[in-house]
Amino acid sequence: xxxxxxxxxxxxxxxxxxxxxxxxxxxxxxxxxxxxxxxxxxxxxxxxxxxxxxxxxxxxxxxxxxxxxxxxxxxxxxxxxxxxxxxxxxxxxxxxxxxxxxxxxxxxxxxxxxxxxxxxxxxxxxxxxxxxxxxxxxxxxxxxxxxxxxxxxxxxxxxxxxxxxxxxxxxxxxxxxxxxxxxxxxxxxxxxxxxxxxxxxxxxxxxxxxxxxxxxxxxxxxxxxxxxxxxxxxxxxxxxxxxxxxxxxxxxxxxxxxxxxxxxxxxxxxxxxxxxxxxxxxxxxxxxxxxxxxxxxxxxxxxxxxxxxxxxxxxxxxxxxxxxxxxxxxxxxxxxxxxxxxxxxxxxxxxxxxxxxxxxxxxxxxxxxxxxxxxxxxxxxxxxxxxxxxxxxxxxxxxxxxxxxxxxxxxxxxxxxxxxxxxxxxxxxxxxxxxxxxxxxxxxxxxxxxxxxxxxxxxxxxxxxxxxxxxxxxxxxxxxxxxxxxxxxxxxxx
Ligand code: G3H
Numbered sequence: 001x002x003x004x005x006x007x008x009x010x011x012x013x014x015x016x017x018x019x020x021x022x023x024x025x026x027x028x029x030x031x032x033x034x035x036x037x038x039x040x041x042x043x044x045x046x047x048x049x050x051x052x053x054x055x056x057x058x059x060x061x062x063x064x065x066x067x068x069x070x071x072x073x074x075x076x077x078x079x080x081x082x083x084x085x086x087x088x089x090x091x092x093x094x095x096x097x098x099x100x101x102x103x104x105x106x107x108x109x110x111x112x113x114x115x116x117x118x119x120x121x122x123x124x125x126x127x128x129x130x131x132x133x134x135x136x137x138x139x140x141x142x143x144x145x146x147x148x149x150x151x152x153x154x155x156x157x158x159x160x161x162x163x164x165x166x167x168x169x170x171x172x173x174x175x176x177x178x179x180x181x182x183x184x185x186x187x188x189x190x191x192x193x194x195x196x197x198x199x200x201x202x203x204x205x206x207x208x209x210x211x212x213x214x215x216x217x218x219x220x221x222x223x224x225x226x227x228x229x230x231x232x233x234x235x236x237x238x239x240x241x242x243x244x245x246x247x248x249x250x251x252x253x254x255x256x257x258x259x260x261x262x263x264x265x266x267x268x269x270x271x272x273x274x275x276x277x278x279x280x281x282x283x284x285x286x287x288x289x290x291x292x293x294x295x296x297x298x299x300x301x302x303x304x305x306x307x308x309x310x311x312x313x314x315x316x317x318x319x320x321x322x323x324x325x326x327x328x329x330x331x332x333x334x335x336x337x338x339x340x341x342x343x344x345x346x347x348x349x350x351x352x353x354x355x356x357x358x359x360x361x362x363x364x365x366x367x368x369x370x371x372x373x374x375x376x377x378x379x380x381x382x383x384x385x386x387x388x389x390x391x392x393x394x395x396x397x398x399x400x401x402x403x404x405x406x407x408x409x410x411x412x413x414x415x416x417x418x419x420x421x422x423x424x425x426x427x428x429x430x431x432x433x434x435x436x437x438x439x440x441x442x443x444x445x446x447x448x449x450x451x452x453x454x455x456x457x458x459x460x461x462x463x464x465x466x467x468x469x470x471x472x473x474x475x476x477x478x479x480x481x482x483x484x485x486x487x488x489x490x491x492x493x494x
Contacts, residue, residue, distance in 0.1 A: 017061035020212040028039030033195055034334045036102040036368055037327060043096075045194045045218035050227045056215050057233030060157045060184035063212035068154050076123035076180055081207035084121035086172075089203060091169065097196040101164050102334040103290060104327045115172040115200075115258045118468070125452075125468050126180035128378045128477070152476035154182035155257065156235030157230060163241045164337050165293045167193025168200050170261075173451065174238045175204075175214060177471040183235075187216045194335050196220045214234050223243075229253050236475065240295070243414070243460040244390075250463070257322055257455050259464040259474050262386045263459060264295045264416030266446040269405045269431065270303040274286035274421035275474040278443070280314030282320040282419065283394070286445030288322055291333050292392040293341075294445045295461075296417055299388055300378070301396040312376050315394070316361045319372050332372075333392055339368040343437055345391035349373055352395070362392075383466060386412060402431055410436045415458030417446040431489060438462070 015022045016300070023046075031047045032042070048056075048215050067075070086093075094108035103111065131151035137144040158176035167190055178185045189197035198216055205211045217228065229237060229249050236257045239249055243263040250258055267271035268283045270276070303311050325331035336342045344367050352375055353359055362373035369392050378384050378395035385397060385408075401404045409418055419441040432440035438456035448455050452468040464474055 001315055001342045006259065007478045011056040015213055016218070017215070018048075018052055019055045019183070019215070020063075020210065028089055029250055030416060031191065033100055033192065035099045036052060036192070036337045036339075042099045043195045045191075045198065047219040048217045048224055050224060053224055053231065054233075056186055056217055057157065060186055060215060060397065061233060063130045063156070063210055064149055064157060064184035065215045067184060067210065068180075072127060072180075072181075072182075075182065076126055077463070078207055078209050079119050079123040079176060079180055082155055082209060083116040083123070085203045085207055086119065086200060087116035090116075093196050093199050096156050096199060097168065097193070098327045099191050099242075099336050100195055101167065102327045103165075104330045104332060104334060106291060106330050111169045112452070115169045115447075116478060118169065118172050119176045120453055121468050122176040122180055122472065126177070129181070129472055131478075145221070145416055145485045147485060149481040149483065150478050151481070152181070152473070153479045154178075155475060155477055157184045157186060157233055158475060159186050159188065159231075159234045160238045161188045161228075161237070161239040161241065162190060162193070164190040164192040165295075166240075167197045170240050171200065173466065173471065174259075177468070178238075178475045179209065179214065181472060181476045183215045183475055184212070186228070186234075188221075188225075189216060189218060191218075191220060204387070211484070215385055226252060232248060238471075238474070246462070247460070257464075257474075257477075258273070259466060259471070260408070260462045261295065261455070262416075262460060262462045264297070264446075264457065264461050265299045265386065265388050265412045265414045266296060266302050266417045267302045267405070267412075267439075268298045268404070268417070268419040268421065268446070269409065270301065271405075271420070271424070271427065272304050273307045273423045274307060274311075275423065276307055276310045277314055279421035280311055280446040281445075283311075283340075283419070284315055284318040284446070285324075286419065288332060288392050289395040291336060291370070291372075291389050291396075293336065296448050298394065298419065298446055300385065301394065302399050302408055303396060304402070305398050305400060306326055306377075307376060308396070312374070312396055314397070315374055319361050319374055319394075321402050322372050324369070324371060333370075335368045336370060336391055337368075338390065341390040341427055342368045342370045344387075345370055345373070345389040345393045348382075348384045348387060348389060349393055352378055352384040355379070357382060357395070378409070380411075386416065402427065406431060406434045408432075413460045416461035417441060419444060419446050438465075 090112040097108040136142040136146035158178040162170035238259040240261040328333040362371035
């Protein structure tokens with residue numbers, strides 16, 4: 001897609017930070033960030049070498065002790081100032097974000113503001129992290145002569161790897177809990193989104209977060225990815241991305257705690273008694289927000305035959321209203337970041353059509369700009385029923401009963417979220433109990449937020465729980481101090 005118009009506000013790319021110090025960038029190590037909007041160069045980042053990655057981890061190791069030793073209120077105070085500065089810079093960062101990842105401009109700004117809110121909430125919640133004490137006599141045969149004080153300590157150095165779809169927000173959701181709890185962070189931003197992430201890091205340094213405590217490592221995953229995830233300096237990896245990459249990462253990482261948010265094929269289950277118009281509104285926004293490039297997008301509809309015609313008609317009506325085009329104009333459907341995702345979505349759509357499914361809306365693409373597509377009468381033998389397209393394609397599968405919907409929902413390799421649309425709360429609760437997913441949304445679209453809610457996936461959708469409090473806990477480990485108590489003569493009667 002070709003567009004012309006306003007110029008980008010990209011960060012300076014003539015130098016890069018290494019282990020807290022500025023270095024001059026060398027052209028041969030420059031990685032251009034090309035915009036999915038129009039192919040223009042939004043800017044460039046330094047391509048870190050393996051040796052430089054080693055320097056980064058060494059600097060993190062040297063810096064983290066002093067950071068952890070600072071009073072918690074000092075660390076969270078810095079995070080509050082970071083959040084304020086981020087919110088003040090929402091516009092310039094959002095402009096870069098829009099060009100880097102083709103996110104509609106209003107959504108890009110929301111992402112930055114949401115990130116500032118996330119940091120503030122984390123800074124507040126980290127203050128309330130408390131440990132627990134236990135006396136020994138709660139275990140059979142033990143006297144009351146030992147006291148265990150279990151408290152939380154930072155894990156050390158956290159490797160944070162966010163994806164292209166939220167390069168600021170999903171960076172912050174990893175960085176903030178890690179920093180608040182006294183860890184050093186090595187951030188590996190995605191290639192698309194690296195410029196926005198670097199702008200965000202600079203704001204952190206401006207408020208006084210040391211550039212050795214939070215460091216960014218840019219470059220191609222194919223060059224430095226393995227070195228990063230297998231590095232002896234890593235104490236925890238928090239990664240958001242595809243299930244394929246997450247699984248490969250888990251195999252390589254070995255005995256390092258992992259927090260993984262991976263793919264999904266979230267179903268929206270619509271039952272006979274559902275409010276069809278309301279369900280259609282949620283499904284369309286859930287399926288097509290940011291052109292379907294969200295792990296939590298509604299990626300299939302499982303609707304009972306009784307209401308299927310009405311629901312599909314309502315979905316098509318609403319999908320037809322979505323604007324398609326340039327993210328700078330806040331179009332709802334914008335060019336996809338990964339051109340292969342567009343090609344793959346088109347292939348799956350065509351294959352499904354050839355096998356008997358009906359494309360009731362959209363279907364075509366121009367390069368990486370895929371029209372919002374609704375495919376009805378999808379059946380179990382089609383890829384579209386199971387494969388996750390990171391694209392605006394919504395398959396509809398008609399089912400005979402709630403039980404069949406549950407069976408199809410659970411047959412997926414993924415288990416991120418599911419939505420259930422019904423007016424019968426008993427049915428909703430019983431269905432939810434049978435769905436093998438991290439979260440069931442009753443009468444609402446699948447989504448991660450509000451960000452303090454627990455967020456997790458089962459099966460190929462992830463490992464560990466995120467959200468403000470769970471992430472704070474995940475970035476720490478329990479340390480137990482056992483005090484052995486000796487009888488003392490107090491020298492009189494009490
Ligand atoms: O793509 C994965 C994100 O965690 C989804 O977040 O539900 O706020 O769009 P979201």
